[in-house]
Amino acid sequence: MRLVGRRVRRNEDPRLLTGRALFVDDVQRPGMLHVAFLRSPFAHARINEVDVSMAREFPGVHAVYTAADLGDYWRPGPLLVPPPPVEGSVFHERTQVPLAKDKIRHLGEPVAMIVADSRALAEDASDRIFLDCEPLDAVVDLERALEPGAPLVHDDLDSNIAALVPQRKGDYASARERADVVIRRRLVYDRGASAAIENRGVVAEWDRLTERLMIWDTTQAPIPIRNGLASMLGLSESQVRVVAPFVGGGFGPKIMMFYPEEVLVPWAAIRLDRPLKWIEDRSENFVATTQERGQIHDAEIALTRDGRILGVKDSFLHDTGAYDPYGLTVPLNSQCTLLGPYDVPAYESEFRAVFTTKTIVTPYRGAGRQHGVFVIERLLDAASRELGIDRIEIRRRNFIGPDDFPYANEVIYQDAAPLVYDSGNYEPLLDKAKEMIGWEKFVAEKQPRLRAEGRHVGIGIVAYVEGTGIGPYEGARVQVEPTGRVSVVTGVGTQGQGHYTVLAQIAAEQLGVGVSDVAVVTGDTDQFHWGSGTFASRGAVVAGNAVHAAAKEVRHRMLELAAKHLDAPVEELEVADGGVRLIADPERHIDRGQLASLANPLRGAVEPGTEPGLEATQYFGPYRGATASGVHAAIVEVDPETMLVEVLDYVVVHDCGKVLNPLLVDGQVHGGVAQGLGNAFYEELVYDDEGQLLNASFMDFLLPTSLDVPRVKVGHLETPSPLNELGSKGAGEAGAIPTAALFVQALEDALAIPGFEIREIPLHPSRLWELVRAAKGAEEAE
Amino acid sequence: MSDRHTVRVTVNGEPRVAETEARTLLSDFLRHDLGLTGTHVGCEHGVCGACTILFDGEPVRSCLLLAVQAEGRTIETVEGLAPDGRDHLHPLQEAFRETHGLQCGFCTPGFLMTLVPFLEENPDPTEHEIRMALSGNLCRCTGYQHIVDAVQLAAKKKTDEGGA
Ligand code: FES
Ligand code: FES
Numbered sequence A: 001m002r003l004v005g006r007r008v009r010r011n012e013d014p015r016l017l018t019g020r021a022l023f024v025d026d027v028q029r030p031g032m033l034h035v036a037f038l039r040s041p042f043a044h045a046r047i048n049e050v051d052v053s054m055a056r057e058f059p060g061v062h063a064v065y066t067a068a069d070l071g072d073y074w075r076p077g078p079l080l081v082p083p084p085p086v087e088g089s090v091f092h093e094r095t096q097v098p099l100a101k102d103k104i105r106h107l108g109e110p111v112a113m114i115v116a117d118s119r120a121l122a123e124d125a126s127d128r129i130f131l132d133c134e135p136l137d138a139v140v141d142l143e144r145a146l147e148p149g150a151p152l153v154h155d156d157l158d159s160n161i162a163a164l165v166p167q168r169k170g171d172y173a174s175a176r177e178r179a180d181v182v183i184r185r186r187l188v189y190d191r192g193a194s195a196a197i198e199n200r201g202v203v204a205e206w207d208r209l210t211e212r213l214m215i216w217d218t219t220q221a222p223i224p225i226r227n228g229l230a231s232m233l234g235l236s237e238s239q240v241r242v243v244a245p246f247v248g249g250g251f252g253p254k255i256m257m258f259y260p261e262e263v264l265v266p267w268a269a270i271r272l273d274r275p276l277k278w279i280e281d282r283s284e285n286f287v288a289t290t291q292e293r294g295q296i297h298d299a300e301i302a303l304t305r306d307g308r309i310l311g312v313k314d315s316f317l318h319d320t321g322a323y324d325p326y327g328l329t330v331p332l333n334s335q336c337t338l339l340g341p342y343d344v345p346a347y348e349s350e351f352r353a354v355f356t357t358k359t360i361v362t363p364y365r366g367a368g369r370q371h372g373v374f375v376i377e378r379l380l381d382a383a384s385r386e387l388g389i390d391r392i393e394i395r396r397r398n399f400i401g402p403d404d405f406p407y408a409n410e411v412i413y414q415d416a417a418p419l420v421y422d423s424g425n426y427e428p429l430l431d432k433a434k435e436m437i438g439w440e441k442f443v444a445e446k447q448p449r450l451r452a453e454g455r456h457v458g459i460g461i462v463a464y465v466e467g468t469g470i471g472p473y474e475g476a477r478v479q480v481e482p483t484g485r486v487s488v489v490t491g492v493g494t495q496g497q498g499h500y501t502v503l504a505q506i507a508a509e510q511l512g513v514g515v516s517d518v519a520v521v522t523g524d525t526d527q528f529h530w531g532s533g534t535f536a537s538r539g540a541v542v543a544g545n546a547v548h549a550a551a552k553e554v555r556h557r558m559l560e561l562a563a564k565h566l567d568a569p570v571e572e573l574e575v576a577d578g579g580v581r582l583i584a585d586p587e588r589h590i591d592r593g594q595l596a597s598l599a600n601p602l603r604g605a606v607e608p609g610t611e612p613g614l615e616a617t618q619y620f621g622p623y624r625g626a627t628a629s630g631v632h633a634a635i636v637e638v639d640p641e642t643m644l645v646e647v648l649d650y651v652v653v654h655d656c657g658k659v660l661n662p663l664l665v666d667g668q669v670h671g672g673v674a675q676g677l678g679n680a681f682y683e684e685l686v687y688d689d690e691g692q693l694l695n696a697s698f699m700d701f702l703l704p705t706s707l708d709v710p711r712v713k714v715g716h717l718e719t720p721s722p723l724n725e726l727g728s729k730g731a732g733e734a735g736a737i738p739t740a741a742l743f744v745q746a747l748e749d750a751l752a753i754p755g756f757e758i759r760e761i762p763l764h765p766s767r768l769w770e771l772v773r774a775a776k777g778a779e780e781a782e
Numbered sequence B: 001m002s003d004r005h006t007v008r009v010t011v012n013g014e015p016r017v018a019e020t021e022a023r024t025l026l027s028d029f030l031r032h033d034l035g036l037t038g039t040h041v042g043c044e045h046g047v048c049g050a051c052t053i054l055f056d057g058e059p060v061r062s063c064l065l066l067a068v069q070a071e072g073r074t075i076e077t078v079e080g081l082a083p084d085g086r087d088h089l090h091p092l093q094e095a096f097r098e099t100h101g102l103q104c105g106f107c108t109p110g111f112l113m114t115l116v117p118f119l120e121e122n123p124d125p126t127e128h129e130i131r132m133a134l135s136g137n138l139c140r141c142t143g144y145q146h147i148v149d150a151v152q153l154a155a156k157k158k159t160d161e162g163g164a
Helices: A013-017 A053-057 A067-073 A119-126 A172-178 A222-233 A260-272 A282-288 A329-337 A369-387 A391-398 A426-437 A439-452 A499-511 A539-566 A592-598 A662-681 A739-751 A765-781 B026-033 B091-099 B108-121 B127-134 B145-163
Strands: A033-039 A045-051 A061-066 A110-116 A130-135 A161-169 A181-189 A201-207 A212-217 A240-243 A276-279 A295-303 A309-321 A346-355 A407-412 A418-421 A456-468 A474-480 A486-490 A518-522 A573-576 A579-582 A589-591 A614-620 A626-638 A645-655 A712-716 B004-011 B014-021 B052-055 B058-061 B074-076
Touching (some): A013 B091, A013 B108, A033 A119, A033 A260, A033 A282, A045 A110, A053 A061, A061 A067, A061 A260, A110 A119, A110 A260, A161 A329, A172 A295, A172 A309, A201 A260, A212 A260, A260 A276, A295 A369, A309 A329, A309 A369, A329 A346, A329 A369, A329 A456, A369 A391, A369 A456, A391 A426, A391 A456, A426 A439, A426 A456, A426 A626, A426 A645, A426 A712, A456 A739, A474 A499, A474 A539, A486 A499, A486 A539, A499 A539, A539 A573, A539 A592, A579 A592, A592 A614, A626 A739, A645 A662, A645 A739, A662 A712, A662 B145, B014 B026, B058 B108, B091 B145, B108 B145, B127 B145
Parallel strands (some): A212 A240, A309 A346, A486 A518, A645 A712, B004 B074
Antiparallel strands (some): A033 A110, A045 A130, A061 A110, A181 A295, A201 A212, A201 A276, A295 A309, A456 A626, A474 A614, A573 A579, A626 A645, B004 B014, B052 B058, B052 B074
């Protein structure tokens, strides 16, 4: 029976709905102590002294550690993603430290760790630590950070430049010469926070008798955490077990390795020989969990009179925060994704990553792709106005054609390989989105009518691609147990994407069982040993294909065993009805549980070259990512007095290859759009000149609510990926990537002020009001 | 600091007693002193709604109350919605599952505890009324749409049953 591709409800839901799912903060261990951190109240400071003597005396306190107490264990964290092999590039590796030693480099950087009987006592004790330091000028503004004489985040470097990467395709200079028009824009895309509703947390317990370390961690990458911790602590990998149980939203930042708390809590648990728990609170989350975005682009596009792109040139600054453990993934994504679904013959791009005294930047849903999309879409919008070519038409003219795949973009992507689009078909996406949003009718009838009534409504449409499902690999073990239960075990962590269901669907389809007959285990390093983690919209693609391969192997074994048992050739058998039967005589069958028992006999030898059990392990490592694509369209209304914006209609048409479960993909898209809208109009991290974050609470940092997020209509088109057997591509980030670009385009259309352009994100009503006032002032002055 | 108080409450129909500090939040008391970890905390400053419980029948944010304020009161948590577990979900839980109204599920207990009394008072709500009712709970995963669908489905099923 076909199960892949169906709207199957989720296996994991009953546990979550009844409050019986285990999250890290639910872990209780006998004798457990609690951890709090003293965090820097300054963005940038030199430490003179950290005096913890009073805190150590405080009743209920078991230990207080500073950098000096860590000895050899004090080491900068690993570089997670080495910079790509691009000629002429520069990269200065400066990774985060467990506790600040001589210098503090961002607000909230941990300075001391307190272990006490309760969290409240640990926090009381932290008030008794005397932190003597000399505040230094903060490095907040990206451009000022690069001026001569700017304060240095890392004193051993000559400047705050963390990296420089030039990339090119074709010959931009000659493209520019041939161009009929060249349009330049400065575009700014500022920081945001992922703000998963569950904050981070770590619980660690050392078992002295078995010499094993058990860790529960809100991580998206339990296996790399296990491997890294084992090596830091001098343990073998088999002595460490990391479990990422249910995780309350990941979105990227929960994959940062290694957070100081992840390194310190297990270490102290061994030293104190007591289970320890640290749970981040919301105010810590705003400064201690990695953030994303913060780029300034100076971009130009060269076109012919009829709107064909001849070339694009872009130079941008990227805020990497105080350290750069994640390498260049985010700015590389921006650099590559800028090319979008368009045939851009010449491209010259250079970025400089800049150290600032702000929280570390690592991928957050979209991971820099939205910046690239914002730039190219804004340039196309400007070109459409300048050349008098319709917004839809100019995009259509520049799409890569359906027969041009695989399409080589000649630039190096985040997986360190040249960017090649595997497959796609962009025009139908555009047509379908146009139809679903009712473009013609809106523009011809509704908009003029509403405008006549004095309402400010506008429409927009943008396109994007998304590199997904990159390597290196994931693996899966599929087993049929003698009870007939099927188990699927894989290393990827899950943060709500529905892996318990999608992976079960894939296995169930091969093994002829129901989806609920398959139990999926993820995120426990004792159960599966190899893997890299959930990032870059890769879980369902990479782990999914591993499950598919393993389940096929098990199916094959079932058929072979059954052939022996039923005394019939494999070709005459089929997997059905929970077992294997003769096609011609369905009465002659054997159920899968029996086959599992036969495969694991209690007497007799396992024949050489065979293995016991109905079980198989397979790995899948795509040699490059699968490129998903989509078009979003929206209708918005703005109140010109209050500048409040309402999204009246929102359409997403996307192509993530073969859809494994449309219900779950829709959910991913809805959530992505909500985050994209939040990013465009609600969420802004406001830092002052001293690097203080002024809105570090949910009172002041606004997440969109049910009244702000519109109903999203989703259309699916399927261009299978030739890179994997399931034909799938990732879907996790699609909703979030083009939202800001779309939002501003529709908003400009709604405001209909001649010459008014929005060149920055995030916006909010008061900022929009300022921009509009400035534009109107300029108009009147003319 | 160690002024401890005994707190007696009725939770999900059962009398419970535990000793706790005066400063303990009700959310922590439920989670850590009574072991009812289905109630979640996302902000501890009253905005996200993940910690919503029923307090004498009214939805309240348990992170905004102290445990000692619950003395003698009646509390319902998500664990009480479907007392006999997996096989018999509450109709609203069932609807959430049907419409994919949850992803990571961290916010879900708070949504359920907000919506159960809402549906009792508004058996046939409009989409706008539902969105108003949800607007005090934050969800970072779903974009709310499938949650709205879940409420509509639950309401419809109830009306259909009632009418039958
Ligand atoms: S934890 Fe209570 S409202 Fe957020
Ligand atoms: S389902 Fe994850 S926060 Fe709502």
